[in-house]
Amino acid sequence: MNPDTSPPMVEAVGLTKTFALPATTLFGKARSVTAAVDVSFRIPRGRTFGFVGESGSGKSTVAKMLLKLEAPSAGRLLVEGEDIFAQTPAEELAYRRKVQAVFQDPYGSLSPRMRADRIITEPLRAHGVSRREAEDRVPDLLRLVGLPPESARKYPHEFSGGQRQRLAIARALSVDPQLLVLDEPVSALDVSVRAQVLTLLREMQQRLGLTYLFIGHDLAVVRYLSDTVGVMYFGRMVELGPARLVLRHPAHPYTRRLVALAAGDAPLGAVRMQGELPNPLSPPSGCLFRTRCPYADATCAARLPEMRPVGPDHLAACHHHEAVAAGTKAETGPLLQEA
Amino acid sequence: MTLPNEPLLVVRGLNIEFGPPERPVRAVADADLTLAPGEILGIAGESGSGKTTLCSAIMRTLPRSARVSGRVEFAGKELLSLSEREMARLRGRDLSMVLQNPMTSLDPLYTIGNQLEEVLRERRRGGAEVRPGGAVEVLRRVHLTAPELRVRQYPHQLSGGMRQRVLVGMATAAAPRLLIADEPTTALDASIQDEILILFRELRDTAGSAVVIVTHDLSAIRRLSDRVIIMYAGRIVEEGPTAEVFRAPRHPYTRALLGSLPRIEDEEVVLQPIPGQVPDLARLPPGCAFAARCPVALDACRAERPQESTVGERHRVFCWQAAAGGAA
Numbered sequence: 094m095n096p097d098t099s100p101p102m103v104e105a106v107g108l109t110k111t112f113a114l115p116a117t118t119l120f121g122k123a124r125s126v127t128a129a130v131d132v133s134f135r136i137p138r139g140r141t142f143g144f145v146g147e148s149g150s151g152k153s154t155v156a157k158m159l160l161k162l163e164a165p166s167a168g169r170l171l172v173e174g175e176d177i178f179a180q181t182p183a184e185e186l187a188y189r190r191k192v193q194a195v196f197q198d199p200y201g202s203l204s205p206r207m208r209a210d211r212i213i214t215e216p217l218r219a220h221g222v223s224r225r226e227a228e229d230r231v232p233d234l235l236r237l238v239g240l241p242p243e244s245a246r247k248y249p250h251e252f253s254g255g256q257r258q259r260l261a262i263a264r265a266l267s268v269d270p271q272l273l274v275l276d277e278p279v280s281a282l283d284v285s286v287r288a289q290v291l292t293l294l295r296e297m298q299q300r301l302g303l304t305y306l307f308i309g310h311d312l313a314v315v316r317y318l319s320d321t322v323g324v325m326y327f328g329r330m331v332e333l334g335p336a337r338l339v340l341r342h343p344a345h346p347y348t349r350r351l352v353a354l355a356a357g358d359a360p361l362g363a364v365r366m367q368g369e370l371p372n373p374l375s376p377p378s379g380c381l382f383r384t385r386c387p388y389a390d391a392t393c394a395a396r397l398p399e400m401r402p403v404g405p406d407h408l409a410a411c412h413h414h415e416a417v418a419a420g421t422k423a424e425t426g427p428l429l430q431e432a
Numbered sequence: 433m434t435l436p437n438e439p440l441l442v443v444r445g446l447n448i449e450f451g452p453p454e455r456p457v458r459a460v461a462d463a464d465l466t467l468a469p470g471e472i473l474g475i476a477g478e479s480g481s482g483k484t485t486l487c488s489a490i491m492r493t494l495p496r497s498a499r500v501s502g503r504v505e506f507a508g509k510e511l512l513s514l515s516e517r518e519m520a521r522l523r524g525r526d527l528s529m530v531l532q533n534p535m536t537s538l539d540p541l542y543t544i545g546n547q548l549e550e551v552l553r554e555r556r557r558g559g560a561e562v563r564p565g566g567a568v569e570v571l572r573r574v575h576l577t578a579p580e581l582r583v584r585q586y587p588h589q590l591s592g593g594m595r596q597r598v599l600v601g602m603a604t605a606a607a608p609r610l611l612i613a614d615e616p617t618t619a620l621d622a623s624i625q626d627e628i629l630i631l632f633r634e635l636r637d638t639a640g641s642a643v644v645i646v647t648h649d650l651s652a653i654r655r656l657s658d659r660v661i662i663m664y665a666g667r668i669v670e671e672g673p674t675a676e677v678f679r680a681p682r683h684p685y686t687r688a689l690l691g692s693l694p695r696i697e698d699e700e701v702v703l704q705p706i707p708g709q710v711p712d713l714a715r716l717p718p719g720c721a722f723a724a725r726c727p728v729a730l731d732a733c734r735a736e737r738p739q740e741s742t743v744g745e746r747h748r749v750f751c752w753q754a755a756a757g758g759a760a
Contacts, residue, residue: 147621288705313694317701366623
């Protein structure tokens with residue numbers, strides 16, 4: 094990475110998001126669920142940051158904050174050095190043009206009653222561009238994402254899944270954004286189509302200098318697109334570093350398990366996640382992963398591990414990563430949560 | 433064909449059409465398959481390849497507008513000619529299906545526990561009492577957190593992935609003779625995916641159930657199934673022992689499908705998309721449906737539909753090139 098004095102495209106500092114649950118729960122009293130705690134990372138301009146983690150790990154919560162669909166409970170989110178939650182209305186409007194999103198479901202995210210040309214120019218129209226001018230851009234946008242010009246007059250149901258996702262990408266690109274939030278953009282697509290859309294995303298990034306926040310659960314896909322990877326577990330970041338290092342030589346026991354599972358060449362059942370998922374309403378003491386970690390011991394139940402360097406630009410939050418990496422830590426099994 | 437066991441399921445010449453008879457859309461064409469008791473079969477193919485329609489025909493859950501011909505024999509009974517009542521008696525107990533859409537397969541008005549207990553009662557066929565903890569036990573086996581809480585909850589209080597696991601739990605708890613699972617692990621995390629697949633294998637090992645798993649997740653098929661069927665544009669294009677098909681695929685489409693999976697070469701992730709689009713089922717070409725995207729297609733492929741050729745022990749392929757001695 095080049096030494097760069099300008100602020101990164103995105104910088105998250107101690108981002109935290111807590112949701113209050115209604116007081117009328119089965120438990121009778123008000124509770125809260127923490128979706129993200131103390132999440133920090135940065136994305137240089139033109140690069141991709143990949144978020145990895147299971148459902149409920151808080152990746153989408155962070156993405157929603159970047160899109161200003163949720164506000165953080167604590168911490169700061171800076172884009173090009175400016176706090177996006179301290180914007181004037183005019184700055185906010187400009188920001189909403191700068192950041193766009195592509196979601197998982199190409200069926201649910203396109204209005205079935207709009208023609209393709211209207212779908213892809215809607216963001217432009219929302220930002221005050223005249224209808225004429227917006228329509229002029231349609232052929233270019235379609236060409237950019239590899240759709241034939243006659244697609245302009247079609248409705249979403251006339252497109253295949255992969256073409257719909259191309260349409261969603263064209264819509265996102267219509268306002269010349271600098272930052273794209275890609276939340277599982279290929280997960281709903283067939284494998285052959287998936288490869289087409291991923292190739293398109295990489296090409297768009299190179300051609301337009303875009304910065305990506307990419308959320309995915311397929312590690313090979315994440316590695317294909319990402320420069321840096323952050324691994325989330327129940328709201329906390331447990332590992333952060335260059336994609337090749339994290340996904341090839343993972344340091345955290347959780348990432349190690351994910352990578353082994355994703356390798357997919359081991360016979361079924363050879364790699365298993367042991368133990369029990371923590372209860373988000375009453376998380377375990379110490380390390381959140383201890384209820385599923387093969388290496389957990391008393392230290393893990395007593396203290397929450399901090400993120401610390403484990404290699405060049407590579408951080409992990411595990412008390413025992415040195416011993417685990419050296420193969421000298423005994424697999425004593427997970428420490429289950431006391432009732 | 434000789435089989436080690438009496439087959440549990442035999443499908444012969446199955447055709448399924450939709451749309452006006454003068455311009456039919458053939459969702460499934462000339463499908464043949466045989467499944468032995470305790471066998472696990474994977475069916476792979478892209479959306480629109482007919483894999484879900486094929487399974488719905490076996491379950492007799494196709495919409496009324498579908499025109500079905502051919503034979504579907506399950507344990508010696510011809511299913512397509514059974515009355516709705518006879519069919520209902522088979523479903524759930526002998527034949528069970530995990531559907532693709534977990535949102536609509538659970539009754540929104542009953543708790544998860546109620547619905548699970550109903551399945552467990554059915555399994556005991558009106559006999560013994562259901563153990564009070566039975567429903568909780570089912571949820572624990574599909575790795576749901578806080579199962580004691582989940583049994584008291586309604587479907588809308590669970591996430592999509594949780595509902596999917598409830599359905600898998602229900603379908604396997606009934607220990608059917610044949611379980612059909614349509615995309616059972618899509619949208620689930622890798623760790624949970626494997627646990628669900630292991631559950632299917634245990635069902636086979638303990639209850640002797642046969643399992644058909646329909647998915648576009650080739651890794652799931654490779655690791656779980658004994659045999660695999662690859663479908664393209666409504667037709668079976670290759671069928672064979674899973675290990676053999678994955679090691680040495682014979683149909684160019686199978687090869688392209690396997691090639692489109694991300695793989696790592698020299699530290700880089702390599703992707704090889706299949707060029708072009710899946711053809712429109714209403715306007716299929718006269719020859720091989722894959723010819724337009726096939727790297728080795730000849731004029732003969734575009735002119736005439738390939739016939740079945742046997743390329744190994746219970747390994748068959750529909751490709752002129754493979755028949756001629758292996759497409760290069």
